Amino acid sequence: MAPKPIDERRFKENxxxxxxxxxxxxxxxxxxxxxxxxxxxxxxxxGAHSGQVSFPGGKLENVDTDLIDTALxxxxxxxxVPREQIEVLGNLSELFIIASNFKVLPTVGVVREKPKFIPDPIEVEGVLPMAINALNDYSIRKVKEMRFPPYTIFSPYFDVRGEVVWGATAMMLSELAELVRELELSFQK
Incomplete structure (x- = not known):
């Protein structure tokens, strides 16, 4: 789900x-x-991520013991969602985001019942639920031309309820989709 053309400089840390x-x-x-x-x-x-769809998350703060603690x-x-309700399962691949100069570690967690979401009105316009079985629905995977002068890229994205989920979030969802696909295949054996 990486945008094209692939320019390795976009993915290298400065x-x-x-x-x-x-x-x-x-x-x-x-x-x-x-x-x-x-x-x-x-x-x-x-800012760099204005109006975008993402996972909950942010920068490592002094109060955090590690990046899992940051995610929680x-x-x-x-x-x-209270951190005490989240069971950490593991991590996806670390990803460098050039637009904001962040190296991000995605943590996968689970809660045992549907949480009551209370969005922070300053940081969150709304919560957008995505069914995990939609990850491998190729009808919601699309490509969009995006202009960032002087560059034009063709970015793959997930169309989630009419919202464009692209960039780092789409790459993380794509990795999760592959893990789900592998798990489903292992159950069929």
């Missing part, structure tokens, strides 16, 4: 300006229709 570290939470929760993942739409603001803290702050 040695002059070391990346900031961040953590995001890929939270799995059940409801009457199966397992879901809460994505969040960020409000419009003057940010999930509580942004969408109101």
């Amino acid at each position: 040695s002059i300006r070391p990346p900031r570290l961040g953590g995001v939470m890929v939270l799995l929760y059940p409801d009457q229709h199966g397992i879901h993942i809460p994505l969040m739409k960020r409000p419009e603001y003057d 803290r940010e999930t509580h702050e942004e969408i109101g």
Whole structure:
């Protein structure tokens, strides 16, 4: 799900300006229709991720013991899910995001019942649930031309309820989709 054309410089860390570290939470929760993942739409603001759809998450703070702790803290702050309710399952691949100079570690966690989401009105415009079985529905995988002068890229994205989920979030969802596909195949043996 990486945007094209692939320009390796876009994915390399800048040695002059070391990346900031961040953590995001890929939270799995059940409801009457199966397992879901809460994505969040960020409000419009003057910044690199304005109006985008992402996982709950943010930068490593002094109060955090590690990036998993960051993901747990940010999930509580942004969408109101208490850290005590989240069981950490593991991590996806670390990812460098050039637009914001972040190196992000996605943590996968699970809660045993559907949480009552309480979005932070400053950081979150709304919570966007995505069914985990939609990850491998290729009808929601699309490509969009995006302009970032002087560049034009063709970015793959997930169409989730009419929202464009692209970039790092789409790459993380794509990795999760592959893990789900492998798990489903292992059950068929």
